Amino acid sequence: MSATIPSAPPPGAPAGPGRWLGLLLAVALVSGGVVYAVNERSEDARARVATVTPSSTPRSPSKASAAATARRVAIDTILIRRAQAVQTGNQTLFLKDLDPSNTKLIARQKVLFANLVEMGFAELGYSQAEERFDPAVVKARGRATYLVRILMRYQIPKVDVAPVTTELGYTFISRAGRWVLTDDDDLDDDLGPGAHREAWDLGRIEVLRGPRVLVVVEKGDHERGRAILTEAAEGLVEVRDYWPRRWRGSALIIALDDTEVRDARFADEDIESAASAGSTFSSLPGQDTADGTVAGAYIVINPNQRDQVDEILLSHELTHVATADLGGYEPLWLAEGAAEYVSWRGIEALGGPGEVAKWEQEVIDDALPTLHSLPTDAGFYESSSDVYGVSWLAVRYLVQRIGLDAVAELYEDMAAHGINQVSRDRILLSRSGLTEVTLWTSLRTYRPQR
Ligand SMILES: [Zn+2]
Known part of the structure; x- marks a missing residue:
């Protein structure tokens, strides 16, 4: 149990589908660039064949496609071998297909x-997505280079209810007729947010396991890991007690000394986030659908806040985790408001109603006048207003109006179907009698009953 009561709510951000839109645009632009580069390369090649070496025979299409097929099979075999090596604990097998000249890569691997x-x-399991072209990589490593985006599909027992996917970029080179992995980060800048920055990608780790929690810390940091396990167990009790959805899953909490883990970015000092909950995907955005399919969420702790992790902070993030698999289309004011609702119920249970009443009045007096509508998804996490407080107030208001169970049902409907403003207003109206506009005007005249 923790006795610390934060004076301001701990912000944290679930990365739902909407947050990928900018990325998808970037991917589309990159893909366009790739197509252009391919055409340019093949035209260059044809030009060379035609003018510089007119006597040589161009490689026939069937030969080229046979080579591509052979390469695909060779790389697939390597990827299968690496996955098998992990499953059987065979390090020699895992290192077998590495470029022997790259000692740094071998150490990292x-x-x-x-x-x-x-x-x-x-x-x-690992599989090849599409080939990528980077002239700088070809220049550095030679022509027999194969840069490919890799999908890593995995399932952490209890945490992931179904297999989830993350992405990597691998560079293979052909050495004496054999393909070897020569680098694993050439493509990192062109991948989605958090790619190749999973808990296992950053340094030697240790995993601590509780009944419904896995905590990842630096190797040897188990004292801190155990403390987080304890607080997380309390946080899970709060989620169970204060949010109606019966979620029986397990949470993964990553508490490393890196400021960039998965899609969490804690290096920016303007962002005072203590932790964040970032989505996992059973199908990545752009893989089968534009938004992808959200499977759940992992919690990442800000390294500078690792010693302040308590059940209140974790109950906020665990609420995100316990609602992450519902779809991810809920508006941020509802997601953050629900998480704040749970953590402030915990504060109330620990410290009595006085702190909550005081905070609620401060939000009404100080935060509401700085806004002209409910906090919007766009700019939510960059806002200088207390958007967390206002979101919390909106959820408190809805709970008072229609009851907590109905608010939880509203949340589930929004998460599954709130794909645009029209849908969100339809869902909100049918379940509460309000639209976002009339909810906002109601808040402006809200007098809490205590
Ligand atoms: Zn949050």
Whole structure:
């Protein structure tokens, strides 16, 4: 149990589908660039064949496609071998297909192997997505280079209810007729947010396991890991007690000393977020659908706040995790308001109603006048207004108006179907009699009953 009561609510951000839109645009632009580069390259090649070496025979299409097929099979075989190596704890097998001249890569891959084994995946597989072209990589490594986006599909027991997917970029080179992995980060800047920055990608880790929580810390940092396990168990009790949805899953909490883990960015000092909950995807955005399919969420703790992690902070993030698989289309004011609702119920239970009443009045007096509508998704996390407080107030108001169970049902409907403003207003109106506009005007005249 923690005795600390934060004076301001701990912000944290679930990365739902909407937050990927900018990324998708970027991917589309990159893809366009790739197509252009391919055309340019093949035209260059044809020009060379035609003018510089007119006597040589151009490679026939069937030969080229046979080479591509052989490469695909060779790389697939390597990927299968690496997954098998993790599942059987065979380090030699894992390192077998590495470029022997890249000693730094070999050292990094030994750490990666140990981490992957430590995670204890129920399922693990790698597959090739599309080939990518980067002239700088070809220039540095030679023509027999194959840069490919890789999908890593895995399942952490209890945490992931179904397999989820993350992405990587691998660079292979052909050495004496054999393909070897020569680098694993050439493509990182062109991948989605958080790619190649999973808990196991950053340094040697240790996993601590509780009944419904896995905590990932730096190797040897188990004292802190155990403290987080304890607080998380309390946080889970709060989620169970204060949010009606019966969620029986387990949470993954990552508390490393990196400021960039998955899609969490804590390096920016303007962002005082203590933790965040970032989505996992059973299908990545752009893979089968534009938004992808959200499977759940992992919690990442800000390294500078690791010693202040308590059940109140975690109950906020765990509420995101316990609602993450509902679809991810709920508006941020509802997602953050619900998470704040749970954590402030916890504060009330620990410290009595006085603190909550005081805070609620401050939100009404100080935060509401700084806004002209409910906090919008766009700019939510950059807002200088207390958007968390206002979101919390909106949920408190709805709970008073229609009851907590109905608010939880409203949340589920929004998460599954709130794909645009029309849908959101229809759902809100049918379940509460309000639209976002009339909810906002209601808040302006809201007098809490205590
Ligand atoms: Zn949050």
